[in-house]
Amino acid sequence: xxxxxxxxxxxxxxxxxxxxxxxxxxxxxxxxxxxxxxxxxxxxxxxxxxxxxxxxxxxxxxxxxxxxxxxxxxxxxxxxxxxxxxxxxxxxxxxxxxxxxxxxxxxxxxxxxxxxxxxxxxxxxxxxxxxxxxxxxxxxxxxxxxxxxxxxxxxxxxxxxxxxxxxxxxxxxxxxxxxxxxxxxxxxxxxxxxxxxxxxxxxxxxxxxxxxxx
Numbered sequence: 001x002x003x004x005x006x007x008x009x010x011x012x013x014x015x016x017x018x019x020x021x022x023x024x025x026x027x028x029x030x031x032x033x034x035x036x037x038x039x040x041x042x043x044x045x046x047x048x049x050x051x052x053x054x055x056x057x058x059x060x061x062x063x064x065x066x067x068x069x070x071x072x073x074x075x076x077x078x079x080x081x082x083x084x085x086x087x088x089x090x091x092x093x094x095x096x097x098x099x100x101x102x103x104x105x106x107x108x109x110x111x112x113x114x115x116x117x118x119x120x121x122x123x124x125x126x127x128x129x130x131x132x133x134x135x136x137x138x139x140x141x142x143x144x145x146x147x148x149x150x151x152x153x154x155x156x157x158x159x160x161x162x163x164x165x166x167x168x169x170x171x172x173x174x175x176x177x178x179x180x181x182x183x184x185x186x187x188x189x190x191x192x193x194x195x196x197x198x199x200x201x202x203x204x205x206x207x208x209x210x211x212x213x214x
Contacts, residue, residue, distance in 0.1 A: 021158070022096070028149050031145060032145060035137070035142055035145065037136045044132050044136070055125070055129060058191050066187070075098075077178055079181075082171050083172060086168055086171050087162065087168065090165070091158075092162060126192045126194065127194055127197050130201050131201070134204070142205075146160070150209060172199065176195065176199065
């Protein structure tokens with residue numbers, strides 16, 4: 001079985017990357033790949049995909065013309081421009097990151113030779129899937145490697161510092177609370193995508209390297 005998937009905190013890290021640093025960051029993040037429990041994540045993914053219509057709806061919505069349209073609405077808001085300016089002040093161009101993510105899907109999943117297994121059929125949500133994936137991750141090993149990269153890679157440390165910057169996080173909260181985006185985030189919720197919850201889980205994983213930062 002093969003599963004190609006960016007771990008959640010890797011997506012969060014790449015979100016903050018500067019274009020000139022993208023290649024360095026990608027190399028740093030590749031060091032985390034051997035720590036991913038790929039078989040467990042694949043089983044969780046297939047379980048939800050097979051038995052949860054809401055999860056399938058969320059998966060189909062991501063990358064659709066509808067989701068892209070709502071994403072463009074976010075980019076046009078003043079609250080997003082404030083975030084972009086905040087990051088630019090730290091030498092980070094968020095538009096370069098968005099372009100990079102558009103060129104390569106956030107979750108490039110590829111499942112091969114999936115074997116049959118006993119699966120408990122129950123109702124799921126995308127949030128539960130995220131929590132199950134996080135629970136399957138080797139927290140201590142990931143935290144240790146993050147600390148190592150912070151100490152040895154100036155590029156990785158730069159993105160980590162941006163991720164824990166209170167001002168940056170306040171800007172993101174402003175986007176999530178923007179009244180002009182109420183319908184956009186309601187649409188995501190109708191497709192079983194809780195953007196605020198996903199953001200909180202990303203912060204949770206980043207906090208493994210320094211539990212007191214969030």
